[in-house]
Amino acid sequence: MQLPLRIAMVSAECAPFAKTGGLADVAAALSRILWKRGHEVRLFVPLYGKVERSGLETDPYLSPFPLSFPGWDVPVSVRKAPLPDSENADGVPLQVEFIHSPELFGREEFYTNDDDEPIRWAAFCRAAIEACQRTGWAPDVFHANDWHAGLLPLLLKSTYAWDELLRGSSTLLSIHNLGYQGVFSEDAIRRIGLGGVRDQFHQERLAAGAVNYLETGILHASWLSTVSDTYAREIQTPEYGHGLQGLLAQREDHLAGIVNGVDYGEWNPSTDPHLPAHFGPDDLLGKRTCRDALLDELGVAPEPSGPVLGIVSRLTHQKGFELIPDFAERLLDHHDVRLLILGSGDPEQESYFRWLRDRYPAKVGVHIGYDNGLAHRIEAGSDLFLMPSRYEPCGLNQMYSLKYGTVPLVRSTGGLADTVERLEDGRGTGFTFYEHTSVAFEDTLAHALEVWRDPKAWQQMQLRGMAKDFSWEVQVDRYEDLYAAIMADLQLA
Numbered sequence: 375m376q377l378p379l380r381i382a383m384v385s386a387e388c389a390p391f392a393k394t395g396g397l398a399d400v401a402a403a404l405s406r407i408l409w410k411r412g413h414e415v416r417l418f419v420p421l422y423g424k425v426e427r428s429g430l431e432t433d434p435y436l437s438p439f440p441l442s443f444p445g446w447d448v449p450v451s452v453r454k455a456p457l458p459d460s461e462n463a464d465g466v467p468l469q470v471e472f473i474h475s476p477e478l479f480g481r482e483e484f485y486t487n488d489d490d491e492p493i494r495w496a497a498f499c500r501a502a503i504e505a506c507q508r509t510g511w512a513p514d515v516f517h518a519n520d521w522h523a524g525l526l527p528l529l530l531k532s533t534y535a536w537d538e539l540l541r542g543s544s545t546l547l548s549i550h551n552l553g554y555q556g557v558f559s560e561d562a563i564r565r566i567g568l569g570g571v572r573d574q575f576h577q578e579r580l581a582a583g584a585v586n587y588l589e590t591g592i593l594h595a596s597w598l599s600t601v602s603d604t605y606a607r608e609i610q611t612p613e614y615g616h617g618l619q620g621l622l623a624q625r626e627d628h629l630a631g632i633v634n635g636v637d638y639g640e641w642n643p644s645t646d647p648h649l650p651a652h653f654g655p656d657d658l659l660g661k662r663t664c665r666d667a668l669l670d671e672l673g674v675a676p677e678p679s680g681p682v683l684g685i686v687s688r689l690t691h692q693k694g695f696e697l698i699p700d701f702a703e704r705l706l707d708h709h710d711v712r713l714l715i716l717g718s719g720d721p722e723q724e725s726y727f728r729w730l731r732d733r734y735p736a737k738v739g740v741h742i743g744y745d746n747g748l749a750h751r752i753e754a755g756s757d758l759f760l761m762p763s764r765y766e767p768c769g770l771n772q773m774y775s776l777k778y779g780t781v782p783l784v785r786s787t788g789g790l791a792d793t794v795e796r797l798e799d800g801r802g803t804g805f806t807f808y809e810h811t812s813v814a815f816e817d818t819l820a821h822a823l824e825v826w827r828d829p830k831a832w833q834q835m836q837l838r839g840m841a842k843d844f845s846w847e848v849q850v851d852r853y854e855d856l857y858a859a860i861m862a863d864l865q866l867a
């Protein structure tokens with residue numbers, strides 16, 4: 375491989391600065407490892423109102439520049455802050471480049487229903503492209519993530535087609551979640567200044583009065599990827615394609631599936647600063663301490679004879695927790711288990727879990743909200759981790775669970791199918807079910823409770839899981855190969 379590659383990572387989220395889900399972890403960790411391997415990486419993220427300002431350079435390294443939209447200019451600058459733990463061989467950290475526009479991004483929420491939402495994300499893509507232009511830096515690949523960066527490939531081919539500098543730049547669009555596509559009224563095309571290339575958008579969609587940013591990216595990116603092999607196949611089917619299956623199937627030759635890695639610097643029970651005790655495969659004692667402390671922290675009764683079941687999740691339709699009410703009371707009436715939930719999202723699910731806690735205060739602990747430290751402690755202090763997802767492009771929590779000796783119980787779909795091996799004949803790392811029904815979920819839980827009664831079998835399963843290595847050091851090779859393939863394609867063209 376030719377070194378170094380020049381990669382411009384364009385992502386709406388980046389841990390620890392701006393995170394609502396796994397995209398933040400992945401954008402940060404992939405950029406970090408590429409940088410550490412000696413590649414030139416630039417990572418662009420919006421500067422939201424919520425981003426902690428203390429580590430930011432006070433002066434923008436580029437003087438403010440205007441982005442012009444029809445009848446409207448918006449000033450943008452770029453401010454840098456070092457990405458934690460990202461020092462390369464020369465001791466230089468990767469600088470995250472924050473797109474600073476108080477007018478567009480200085481809001482509490484990252485994603486809004488405000489009228490200018492389509493403009494915000496067009497502006498984000500343009501600002502990232504212009505930051506490259508204005509520093510005379512031509513990426514080999516613009517790596518755009520999710521619908522927020524979906525317009526970038528078309529913008530390069532249209533608004534910035536004049537620029538020789540960027541002529542050798544290819545584009546990769548990574549789909550982290552097909553459930554979010556960025557669909558707006560077709561009037562957005564004029565408002566973002568792309569009225570001259572209306573013919574480059576999906577015409578049936580336009581005829582229906584809409585524009586879809588993710589779909590536009592799928593049409594125009596040099597290559598596509600998604601975050602597991604199974605999800606790459608699933609999204610070409612009506613069940614998982616969210617209406618884009620036809621288009622994705624047409625681009626199958628340019629669609630790669632690469633399972634996300636785990637940042638074991640951040641998620642490691644032997645060093646995790648969020649835990650009251652540390653542990654590892656050679657000594658699981660500390661896990662016991664973490665479990666006791668967790669039950670205390672969430673205010674449930676100590677010393678259950680059954681397992682502690684943990685959930686850390688966005689509470690959305692995707693994650694499949696609607697199955698739980700069908701059997702929760704039966705489970706809690708008949709078994710001395712604990713159910714611990716950290717999450718937020720759908721108000722109905724939030725209030726259901728609160729109701730369940732009020733009904734079983736000694737057995738159910740609920741924290742509605744976002745709490746990174748508690749997420750780590752639930753991973754460490756639980757025995758079983760529940761992910762009954764309807765669909766799951768990759769999923770990170772099941773991989774964290776494996777590392778923390780917490781056995782995942784998952785619906786076998788997407789990345790969950792690729793990372794959790796079903797317990798069978800004394801092999802396997804977790805419990806899996808396929809049909810998305812409460813019966814299948816409850817049966818699988820019953821199986822887990824049965825295995826729990828055999829501590830030796832349980833511990834062996836824990837240890838098999840802890841031995842798995844999903845580190846980015848392994849997964850990054852596949853990205854390097856993909857970038858190289860994308861660049862080779864361009865040379866052939």
Ligand code: ADP
Pocket residue numbers: 394395396397399686687688716717718743744745746749768769770771772
């Ligand atoms: P998704 O991106 O679909 O939400 P992933 O499993 O890929 O799912 O990633 C979720 C990430 O967000 C994990 O790092 C998880 O720990 C974190 N997370 C989700 N909900 C919360 C919460 N309420 N508090 C803290 N961390 C959370």
Ligand code: GLC
Pocket residue numbers: 395396397400550551601634766767768769770789
């Ligand atoms: C998405 C998916 C999740 C994936 C994450 C990072 O939000 O829902 O499965 O792990 O992105 O790729």
